[in-house]
Amino acid sequence: MHVFVTGATGFVGSAIVETLLAKGHQVTGLVRDLAKAQPLIAQGMVPQPGEMAAAQTYLPVVPTVDAVIQAAQLSVQGRFTNASKQQINQADQHMTLALAQACLQHDKRLVYTSGCFNYGDHGATWIDETTPAIPSPLGEGHAAVVAQLLALHHQQGLNVIVLSPGFVYGPGGLFKASFYDTLKKGQLRVFGKGDNYWSPIHVQDLAHAFEKALDQGKAGEVYNIVDDEPLPLRQLVNHLTTSQGVKPVGSIPPWLIGLLIGRPLVQSLTSSFRVNNQKAKQELNWKPVYARFEQGIIGVLSTLNTKA
């Protein structure tokens, strides 16, 4: 297949591009920084310079490919406030709906990257794709876009598949910035008690799910992409510190960390999402190589420690 991947140089997008290229697909990637895209170009990706706000930079690609994967997300600096949340959500909505209209017009498959914050806080209750979305602040934007995409599927036949990754970890991205780097600086803390469930997924397992979704996903369906064993946040952080050979870290009250990094972010990160992956396993013919965070984190830390 020839696939157009937006956000190609991002944490999730670059893993998707590398997986698709390794599987023999042709990939065009939307990039805003050609220098950052060089490693992907060297592996065979064709770069399409572009910008989320400028639809004319990416819509002409749609008729030339077999499928589109939307994995771009507006980068905003500083504390995560309601204003930054609104900016991110507007950019996502503008771009995704433009891509959806182009996919409808040219009869292409669209795979949209959503997230598990859409479900909101469900305590220790297992979440599957039928669980109603009562989004945490970080999930509000994706939840609204997903509702619009599914309406376009039902009303106009849009060939869309939604993948909802849990907490994505790997040697880069948000995981590196928020966990690995802060641990190295001695600043990593668990927000509150840490008894809220997180559902991790290794970035390579997530990329494989995208590859499977391209030809095995059913149009109009949502698939949760998480590993087999969601775990409380405190346990996740303890696995990280144990694997890195350092002492367990302390806790910080959510209200206090909220002042530093923004309340909507902390409210989302302290929510509990214990997510089930059965549907993706059954319908996408996919399963995570790293079934548990405890397994996947070892290689991730080894890669990051080698680079450091």
Ligand SMILES: NC(=O)c1ccc[n+]([C@@H]2O[C@H](COP(=O)([O-])OP(=O)(O)OC[C@H]3O[C@@H](n4cnc5c(N)ncnc54)[C@H](OP(=O)(O)O)[C@@H]3O)[C@@H](O)[C@H]2O)c1
């Ligand atoms: N990471 C997670 O744990 C996680 C979990 C669940 C869902 N998701 C979802 O996965 C998607 C991708 O997340 P990510 O972690 O890969 O984020 P990321 O690493 O920040 O990547 C975002 C991508 O979007 C590009 N981008 C940012 N602003 C742009 C603009 N104005 N115009 C064009 N491109 C722009 C970035 O380009 P540059 O490379 O040039 O910065 C980058 O390629 C998001 O929708 C996110 O909500 C992520």
